[in-house]
Amino acid sequence: MAVIGVSFLLMVASLFMALLYAPTERFMGDVQRIFYFHVPLAWLAFLNFFIVFVASIQFLRKGSAAWDQLAYCAAEIGTLFTTLVLITGSLWAKPVWGTWWSWDPRLTASLILWLIYIAYLTVRSYAAESGRGTRFAAVVGILGFVDVPIVYLSIYWWRTLHPGPVIQTGGMVPEMTRALLVSLLAFTVFFVILMRYRLRLRRMETEIEELRQADR
């Protein structure tokens, strides 16, 4: 329970830092504050993808259900965070770039990441037998993780041959960095809680499924 309290306090703190403490960005105005949510969400989207990758390898090597459960829960939570990254990114892009979407390397790689997560979840639920489904998903998780950096790089090389949109880069004042660090921490703690609950639920689901199989 204590960790939930900590997470709540951190979330309130990060809201305060992002909305009130951090100074308003000079060119973009208040809309830039979405940055303090967008970046932590992106970090967690990639962290989950990495967990899926490692847990999938371990599952294929050792065949233990625990690794598979971890990979599955990380894929589910990762899908949620990637969806939120794409939505917050579009909300930010429209007023700043004047367009909801641009096919630049980072955006495209995020969309491909989202599609691979969807493929991971779909292949599991569409598999003829669940035992196969877990292995198929693990293969997709591994291949997908290898693929996303290459997608990023290939689009980067491609777009540097064709002039593309330029993302403005600039320094951050210390207040902004602090606000970002607090919200990174807040979202990561929130993720840990989410993961713990999801894993517990997943274990219960597995148990119920086994009991139902045994009953037949």
Next chain:
Amino acid sequence: MRPFLDQVWAIVAKDIRSELRTKDIFTSLLLFSLLVLVVFSFAFEPGTQATRQATPGLLWVAFIFAGVLGLNRAFTIEKDRGSLEGLLLCPVDRATIYWGKLASSLLLMLAMEALVFPLFAIFFNLPLWLPAVLIIAPLGTIGFVAVGTLFSAIAVHTRAREFMLPLLLFPVLVPVVIGAVEATRTALDEGVLSGSWVPLLLAFDVLFLAVSSLAFEFVLEE
């Protein structure tokens, strides 16, 4: 090395023999890519500068759509008539089955492309008679079948298999598609094999072949 190649060849020979008897996959591949080409001619006015710009993309989209169709068939015929079990019972490595199925899909795709490239050149009045195409087309196709063979072995064991293969394949295939399209575009513009996309395409092929052949073992496990 020798016994491995013999085993791979045995699988390829089996596929070629059954394909020569039915002409099932080749006909559907060829007709499908022809139909895509015809639809493109309505969507994009042939002969204009804009169409010329879009041509490398159109070509590869046609090949990939047709290839998905062919790869789906490649494992569906094995599965539906129970010959996949026979293949799995063979005293060979899973990797051998992967390379065998890959080689026969590659041959089919290349045979189709050998007919579609000239047809495309004729219908869209394009200078596609280039030696460079003889290198780019196989390189792009190898990348496609490397991942495609792995994923079609997965898709065949799922419900809604026709939908499953593109869902798995297209996101992963992005680098190969960009590489193949850009290499073809460079060849069309400059008439010779140049630019950095050909070595990159080769690198993608090697990487995808390595990862897919390693992962294949876990897909066909019973």
